[in-house]
Every structure is written in structure tokens, then in C-alpha cells.
Amino acid sequence: MSNLKIVVVSNMFPTGKQPRYGIFVKEWLDQLKNDCTFKISSVLIRGRGTNIIAKLAKYFVFYLRILWVLGDSNALFYFHFGNHSLLPLLFYRKRVLKRVIVNFHGSDLFPGRWAGKFLLRITSTFFSHIGAFVVPSADYGRTFAENYGISSEQIFVSPSGGVDSLVFQPNGEIQSDVVHIGFVGRLDPGKGFDTLINGFSLLIEKYEQLHLHVVGCGSLEEIYRTKVNNSKKLKEHVTFYGEKPRSQLTDFYNHFDIFVFPSLRESLGLVGLEAMACGTPVIGSRIDGISSYLKDEVNGIAFEAGNALDLCNSVEKYIGLSMEEKIRMRGCALQTATCYDKNNVMLKMKYFIKEVWKRNT
Incomplete structure (x- = not known):
């Protein structure tokens, strides 16, 4: 399979002034772009809104762009952070939802704030029609399946992009005094x-x-x-x-x-x-x-x-x-x-994405 078109959607993405905001999504996306068999495009909210008006404006444009790209019948859609990003899917049929992968990262699946809980209550009504879900750990996957009645076959465990072993490696010795x-x-x-x-x-x-x-x-x-x-x-x-x-x-x-x-x-x-x-x-x-x-x-x-x-x-x-x-x-x-090296994690992720596409087209 060549040139599989993937649209990556995320309401968190870093900027020059906010370099840590959604950095793991950027690193994940950069790794995905290195695969020449994928044709990647994205719909992103870059940086935090500075006030409520700015946030609402960002989300208005964000949702319009999602509604537009979902009309592409030749693309697979990968959503990061489900509770805020999935709302536009309410307007699309099951055949579109089967080409959607939703990656939950943590608090987005069990939000503490009322807005997140409200959005999740709405979007969870069509979870059974989503092509696949990605969660960071098997423990989290079991909790997700139990709480939302999701089949384990819909769930793929991928540890948040993995660990960059070229960056994180030992360079010292055990200290004995302090x-x-x-x-x-x-x-x-x-x-x-x-x-x-x-x-x-x-x-x-x-x-x-x-x-x-x-x-x-x-x-x-x-x-x-x-x-x-x-x-x-x-x-x-x-x-x-x-x-x-x-x-x-x-x-x-x-x-x-x-x-x-x-x-x-x-x-x-x-x-x-x-x-x-x-x-x-x-x-x-x-x-x-x-x-x-x-x-x-x-x-x-x-x-x-x-x-x-x-x-x-x-x-x-x-x-x-x-x-x-x-x-x-x-x-x-x-x-x-x-076992969590990012290269191994991404190899499995790429294979999984291709399998979801084959299964639902």
C-alpha cells in the first residue's frame, strides 16, 4: 500500500511561545511524516487561547475545518484528545466513522471539568461506530472498555509515542554521599x-x-x-x-x-x-x-x-x-x-494504522 492519506486532528499543538503545549503530538506527527508511504495533512489548534473569546474563535475555525476534511472519502482520520475534537463527527454517518482513529491520552477520557464531561457524554454516543481507539496502557484500555462498552478489538495500546533512547540514556554513576x-x-x-x-x-x-x-x-x-x-x-x-x-x-x-x-x-x-x-x-x-x-x-x-x-x-x-x-x-x-523505545512503538503504530484502513475500506 502506498500514499495512504492521513488527516491528523488535534486541539493541542505547540507554538514558538508555547513550546511544551501538546509537544508529544508534534513529536508523534514528525515521526509519522518520516514514512514515505503516508501522505499527511493536519487540522490543529496551535497554542492556548489567551482568553475565552480567543478560545471560542480557535474552536469555531477548528470545527469548520474538521467538517470540511471529513468529506474526503479517500482519507483516514486520526484524532488526538477525543472529548474536545470529536464533536463535528455527530454530522457524519457510520461509514465515515469507521475511518476514524481516536487517541485518548489521559484526562481527556476522564475529564474533571464540566465542559469536558459534557462533550464526552455527547460524543460517546457514537463510540461503537469508531474504527479504532488508541490508549497509552493496557490498564487504561480495560477501564475504557468497561466504562463505555467498547470491544477490546477496537482498542490498540501504544505508550504515548514511546521513549527517545537517543535522548534519554544513562551518563552517570550512582552517588553515595547524598x-x-x-x-x-x-x-x-x-x-x-x-x-x-x-x-x-x-x-x-x-x-x-x-x-x-x-x-x-x-x-x-x-x-x-x-x-x-x-x-x-x-x-x-x-x-x-x-x-x-x-x-x-x-x-x-x-x-x-x-x-x-x-x-x-x-x-x-x-x-x-x-x-x-x-x-x-x-x-x-x-x-x-x-x-x-x-x-x-x-x-x-x-x-x-x-x-x-x-x-x-x-x-x-x-x-x-x-x-x-x-x-x-x-x-x-x-x-x-x-521495551518502550519510540522507534519500535512507531513501527507498531504504522502497521496498526494500515490495518485499520484495510479493515474499513
């Missing part, structure tokens, strides 16, 4: 940073040679910074770096002895795999998504989500390991990450 604990992610509700900071407070009562490195920003950043600055003990042991470009994350992952991933909900949690690709074991919440790759006491240590004491105990367990055991855990983390 234990460097790392966090990379959004400082938002549900990300579990309060669990981490409370658990870390317990740890520094027992261990002086600890340091917590926090990379990221979010709606709760100032609250957490204030909490740390108001505690003399925490202030000496915690450093906030703000948001950092992806190109610098490898150095952080390699500097960490362990990466703590305290989220309360994750569809996969690619940052945990990026840390593992740098040989850094993960201390992570025992939840769906993270548990699909975190194997307790093999490539990291699992703890009860939201339980600061259990997090503290898990870090202590790692500290108590012998050097040989730590090296073995680092090796297992590296081995796990190789």
Missing part, C-alpha cells in the same frame, strides 16, 4: 506532590544526606514553594527549578538516584519511563498506568498512592539496599525502558 530524589511533572491537583513533600518531611527527620529536586510548574507551584520556604528544614533540602526544556531533562534524570512518581491517576506516565531509560529506578504510586511498567523491588519500588508514610518507607527501603542491589535495579530499569 541521596538525590527527583520529581519531574506538573504541580497540579492529582499529581501527588503533597504526598511527596509530606513523605520527604518524614525522611529528613531520619536522614540528613537527602535532597529533593523539583522540576516542573503548575497551578499549585506557589503554594508548595511557600510551604517549603516556611520550613527551615525543608528549605535546606528542597530545590525548585521550574519548567525545563525536554533537552535538559536527561541531565536531571541522571543526577537523581531515584525518581519519585506520586500521581493519584496516570494513563501511563511517560516521565517514569524516561527516568528508567537513564537508569534511574522509580519509586511510584501503585496505580493503573504506572503499574504497567513499574515492577516492585525489580526496577523500582511501589507505594500506596496518597500515603506519605508508605512513600517514606519505600525510599528508606531503597536507601537500605546494597550497592550491588542498586546496580541491579538500575539495570532492570534500563531493560524495561527498551
